[in-house]
Amino acid sequence: MNAKQDGPILRGTGTEGARPGISDPNELDIESLTQIDGGAAPKKAGVKYGDTGRPFRVFPAPQPLKGHGPARIIAMANQKGGVGKTTTSINLAASLAADGRRVLAIDFDPQGALSAGLAVKTHDVPTIYDLLIGTERDARNAIQHTLVPNLDVIPANIDLSAAEVHLVNEVARETILARVLRSVTPEYDVIIVDCQPSLGLLTVNALTAAHGVLVPLECEYFALRGVALLIETIEKVKDRLNPQLQLDGILATMYDPRTLHAREVLERVVDTFGDAVLETVIRRTVKFPDASVAGLPLLEYAPDHPAAEAYRQVGRELIFRGAAA
Ligand code: ADP
Ligand code: MG
Numbered sequence: 640m641n642a643k644q645d646g647p648i649l650r651g652t653g654t655e656g657a658r659p660g661i662s663d664p665n666e667l668d669i670e671s672l673t674q675i676d677g678g679a680a681p682k683k684a685g686v687k688y689g690d691t692g693r694p695f696r697v698f699p700a701p702q703p704l705k706g707h708g709p710a711r712i713i714a715m716a717n718q719k720g721g722v723g724k725t726t727t728s729i730n731l732a733a734s735l736a737a738d739g740r741r742v743l744a745i746d747f748d749p750q751g752a753l754s755a756g757l758a759v760k761t762h763d764v765p766t767i768y769d770l771l772i773g774t775e776r777d778a779r780n781a782i783q784h785t786l787v788p789n790l791d792v793i794p795a796n797i798d799l800s801a802a803e804v805h806l807v808n809e810v811a812r813e814t815i816l817a818r819v820l821r822s823v824t825p826e827y828d829v830i831i832v833d834c835q836p837s838l839g840l841l842t843v844n845a846l847t848a849a850h851g852v853l854v855p856l857e858c859e860y861f862a863l864r865g866v867a868l869l870i871e872t873i874e875k876v877k878d879r880l881n882p883q884l885q886l887d888g889i890l891a892t893m894y895d896p897r898t899l900h901a902r903e904v905l906e907r908v909v910d911t912f913g914d915a916v917l918e919t920v921i922r923r924t925v926k927f928p929d930a931s932v933a934g935l936p937l938l939e940y941a942p943d944h945p946a947a948e949a950y951r952q953v954g955r956e957l958i959f960r961g962a963a964a
Contacts, residue, residue, distance in 0.1 A: 690894060690920035691909050698919075698955035700738060704964060707741050710827035711963060712820065713887060714849035716873075719865055720836035723855040723892035725752040726927050726937075727953070728833035731853075733936035734954030735963060736789035740828040743782065746795035747816075747845055748835035754794035758934030759783040761796040768798040770819045771844075772805050778823045787939060791827075803840045812840060813880055817848035828964040838872050846876040851887035851962050856908060858894040858901045858920075863911065887962040890953060892921040919952040 682688060689695040715724045715731075725748070732744045745767060746753040754761045760783060769775035770793070781793045806812045820830060832845040846852060852873055856862050870886075877884040889912050895901045909916050922945070930940035938947045957963045 689918050690896060690905060691891070691916055691918055692906070693918055696918070698952055698959050701955060701958045703739050704828060707828055708825040710741075710743065710824045710830045711851065712824070712830045712832065712849045713957075713962065714832045714834060714842075714845040714852045715855065716834045716842055716845065716852050716869065717854050717856065717865075718836050718838045718842070718869060719857070719861075722857040722862075723890075723921065724836070725756060725833050726931075727853070727855045727890060727892065727921070727950075728753055728831050729756045729936050730938055730947070730950035731953055731957070732790055732829075732831050733787050733938040734950045735829050735958075736787055737938060737951070738954060738958070739789065740954075740964060741789050741791075741826065743791045743793065743823060743827045743830045745793045745820075745830060745832045747799070747832050747841055749795060749797050749800035750835070751794065751796050752931075753833040754792060754796070756931045756934065757785045757787075757790070757792050757936070759785060759792045759794050761794045764794065766798060767793050767795045767819075768802055771799075771802050771815055778819050779826075782823065787936060790936075799835075799841070806840060813843050813847045813876075816841075816844040820848055838868065843872070843876060843880075846873060846884060847880045849881070850883055851885045853887045853957075853962075854889045855892045855921075856889050858891050858904045858908070858923075860900065860904060862904055862908065885962075886915055887957060888917045888960065889915050890917050890919070890921065893923040894920045895923045917953060917956055919949055919956050921949050921953070922946060 687695040715728045717724055728744055732742045736742045744753060744757065747767060751761050764783065765775040765781040767781065770778050770781055775781060778793065782791050783794060784791055806815060809815065832849065834842045834845050854869065873884065873886065889908065891905055891908060894905060924946050926937055926941055926944050926946055930937040933940050937944060938950060941947055954963065
C-alpha cells in the first residue's frame, strides 16, 4: 500500500491552509505545493526512457484475485473539460475488467458520456440521480451490465444537472454518494466515478466517497491552469470529510511526442508533480472518438492499438502502486 496514506496529498501541501487565488500555474508556488524530487535524472547511455523521462518499464499482468471486494473507489477528476476523464474512466475500467477485476463505473456527469461510451440505457431506467435524491433506494437496482465482461455501469442523464440544487439543503450533503455506494461496494474490486468538469457539490461528493483520485491532464499549454485549485479542493475534502483520500496519480493524456510543445508541457508536469505522474502516458489518437461512436472501450474496439495497450498499462500501473486490487 501507498505510504502517502496518512500524509498530505502531495508532500509539502499539508495542512498549511488554503492558497487563495492561485489558479494560474505561472503564479503557482510549485515548490511549496509539492516539494517532490521532480525533474528528469541525468540520462544514461543504453537505457530506454519512457515519455515521462523515467527508465521505461512494462507493468506485468497482475495475479488473478482469489476473491472479490470490497471495492476501492477512484474518483476521476479535473474541473477542466475535454482532458480525458471519461475516456480514461471507460478504458481504465475495461483494462481492470480484462485483468479479472470486477469493475463498476459510475457516470457522474449529466452529459452522460460514460453511459453513451459504454452503450447503456440512460432513460426509463434508474440513474445515479435517482439514487442521490432517494427516489431509488438501492444502488443495485441501477446497475447495468455492459458488453464487456466484469464491467458494470450506473448511468446518468441530464436529470443529474438538477442534483446540486436539490441536494444543497440536505443534511450531510457531501456524503450522499458515499452512502449510495455502500450497498454495492462488497460486490466489486474497483469503482470508478467519472466526474463532471466542475469542483461543485457532485465532485465533492465523489471525492468524499473515494479512496483515491486520479487526475487526467491534457498535454496542452494550459494544462496546469486550475490544477492548484483542484489540489486545494482535494486537500480540503481530505481534511474535513475524508481523511483516507489519496492522490492516486496524475495521468498525462493526449500526448503528441512529435511536437516540442507537448514534450515541454509533459516535462513541466513531471517537474511539478514528480512521481505522482504515472509513468504510462496516453498519446493523442483519433481512435478514441471512433471507439466512443461505436459505444465500446478502445480495448474492445481496437485491442491491438497502442493506445489500448497504454490503458492496459494504466490499470496495471495502478495495481502496482496499490491503487487498485
Ligand atoms: P472529459 O471527460 O475530461 O471531458 P473526454 O474523455 O470526454 O474528456 O475527452 C474529450 C474528447 O477528446 C472526446 O471526444 C474524446 O474522444 C477525445 N479524446 C480523449 N482522449 C483522447 C486521446 N488520447 N487522443 C485523442 N482524442 C482523445
Ligand atoms: Mg467527461
